[in-house]
Amino acid sequence: MKKVLLTVGILSCFSISAQTLLSENFEGTTFPSTWTKTTLVPTRTWDLSTVNFSGTTPQAIALRDNFTITGTNSATLDWIATVNTANLTSPSFSLVGAVSPSLKFNVVVGWSYMINQDAGDLVAQISTDGGLTWTTLWDEDTETGFTNDTDTDPNTDLYNTVAVQKSLVPYIGQANVRIRFQYNGADADAVAIDDVQVLATTLSTDEVLKSQTTIFPNPTKGEINIKTDKKIKSSTVFDLSGKALLQTNSEKVNISSFTKGTYLLKVEFADGSTKTEKVIKD
Incomplete structure (x- = not known):
């Protein structure tokens, strides 16, 4: 349950x-x-x-x-x-x-x-x-x-x-x-x-556009940078079924060990707002 x-x-x-x-x-x-x-x-x-x-x-x-x-x-x-x-x-x-x-x-x-x-x-x-x-x-x-x-x-x-x-x-x-x-x-x-x-x-539009945070490079060979003026509470990578694969509170996320494909990166900020973006691992 x-x-x-x-x-x-x-x-x-x-x-x-x-x-x-x-x-x-x-x-x-x-x-x-x-x-x-x-x-x-x-x-x-x-x-x-x-x-x-x-x-x-x-x-x-x-x-x-x-x-x-x-x-x-x-x-x-x-x-x-x-x-x-x-x-x-x-x-x-x-x-x-x-x-x-x-x-x-x-x-x-x-x-x-x-x-x-x-x-x-x-x-x-x-x-x-x-x-x-x-x-x-x-x-x-x-x-x-x-x-x-x-x-x-x-x-x-x-x-x-x-x-x-x-x-x-x-x-x-x-x-x-x-x-x-x-x-x-x-x-x-x-x-x-x-x-x-x-x-x-x-x-949803609110989820995609809630912040002006930039996530790059995308597609990526492994390292993902999160450029933001907000304080990051956590960054979580999910597969497309919603399964959490990796979590950190850093402005850098490394998925170099992941297989090639499409993932979702959810960034949660200290003010309670979030940003979710699709990322592609080459």
Whole structure:
């Protein structure tokens, strides 16, 4: 019981709360204006499933059924025989103060053309500089959840939905983050994305901004300096689960023996105020 109470006390000091940092389900009659679309082929761009697959023909109805993941609409991209690269980019969001952030989304691709024949590729990427550079988080080629129905007919694929979740912990502290879904293909198949979320727990604004204390260098090889005009009562390093790993009352904290990763440093001052900051050990 004492251990449970201690853990609760630590977490309450951090003022950690659940946060949805990005959420889009692509419902409605128009595509969300906060998302940016680019394409090499103007007639093949990301849009709602009811827009890309409109009509009353059996083919249009089948496409809407196959590529509408939840609700009445999903973000879809239709195939074309020529080469196409099409991007769907989220609005910017911040991971400053975030704890254990993750990206979640649902996705559908055609197994035969996209995976078996590899005529196209769909990837999820992240940028921390407003979209200048991108890092791939996920790609459909290595996703094991897509199903082959084994009937050897590429026109009767199951088009099953796969739920994807990827950790964004390496990007904690970044203030200008975007997610991008990029399609590259030629005579491949349509794809669909839905229910995009970035979820995290975050330190409260009061906790992060309570003092003007500077903690540096960050990232660090081991030594952390605390520059402040206040008297330090204690400095405690926690892992992201809230477990205390090291405590001192010095203006220098040494985590050189720690493994590489992300930690929380809480500085408690003699006047009762505190400052908590994420630190990265290189």
